[in-house]
Amino acid sequence: MLACCLASQYFTPQIGYLLLILYLLSLVDIFHTALYPVPMVLAFMPLFIDYWPTNHWLSALLIGSTLSVINYFSDGIGTGDIELLAILGLWFGLEVTLSMLLIACLLCLIKYLIDSLHHPVVLALVGRRPIPFVPYISYGVLIVLFIVNT
Template sequence: MGFLLLYFLIFYFGASLASGLFLCAERITHQQSIIRPRSHCIACQHPLSWWQLLPVVSYPLLGGRCYYCHIQIALTTWSAEIIGGSLALFSWYVAPTKMALINLSLLFIGLFLFSWIDIQQRVLYPSLFIPWLFSLLVLRGNSVHYQAALVILCGLGLFAYYSHGLGSGDVELLTGLTLLYGFNATNHILIHACLLALLSYPLLRQRQLPFIPYLSLGVWLYFGEIYLIGWL
């Protein structure tokens, strides 16, 4: 029973964090303050009560509609909370130490925020990306892969420039991931991301896909592989 309560609290913490990050992404893309005004319905502008802001719970409780104007609330809001809670549980399972859990938590915050911004605006803000990457590099200490990152930056940078197949934000994120985890890890992440993008293309039918969400999923699949290999 104690373990179930612990897992529930971890899941709900991740869902709450994801809900906040989703709001931040929405406001950043619309060049609004992430602090004010308080949460409100985007259609009728009515401020929301605390019980309408409960992660995971409020969406089904309200029937997926605003309590005041009854407009349909985007399912992505609820999906983001479920994803956040699931990733929090995953991080808890795979992290071997407290420091590793801190690293994964910071990784989750950045990737989640960058993914939602990329979905809406197709951009990676340096003002968010650079402090996030610097924090992760500091936590990793001396194990930074400079040469591998330079190869990735030059190779994918040229590919993006001549083919227009990648955005500059994608190249920056891949370079940052290489600095953190090395060349082999980035190859695995990139392969996962490309496969996921190819699989989703027939469903989405978009001329340009936001690639950072796929890279983020590729990161978590890579860590899942590492965990399974260690477990086996």
């Protein structure tokens, strides 16, 4: 929340609204490990209306369909994460969204490696549990937005 307030000084109100939505979605993903598509799309609707002529429909379709195919053959990413990345692709375009996804993956990998060094027995006993990925996507968005605006 503090990041949203600080970012509002550097970004437009639309970007501040985006960061607020990402913060709330991160909380939902952490506590429920599920995202609900209808409220998520309704929350993003004002951003669609503001940027309707400049939306990147092809990149959103490419991101959503590619990740859906990957999700069909493996359990690597959740459908809520795919929907969120497709929405980000619609707004930011393919290159920027893939940069956000790369940073999110790197941050998640670093966190997992740190956790495995600190608690190797606990991670082995817990086994395979879902990792809330939306917070990492949110950090990726924030980092890319700071890089682009500086």
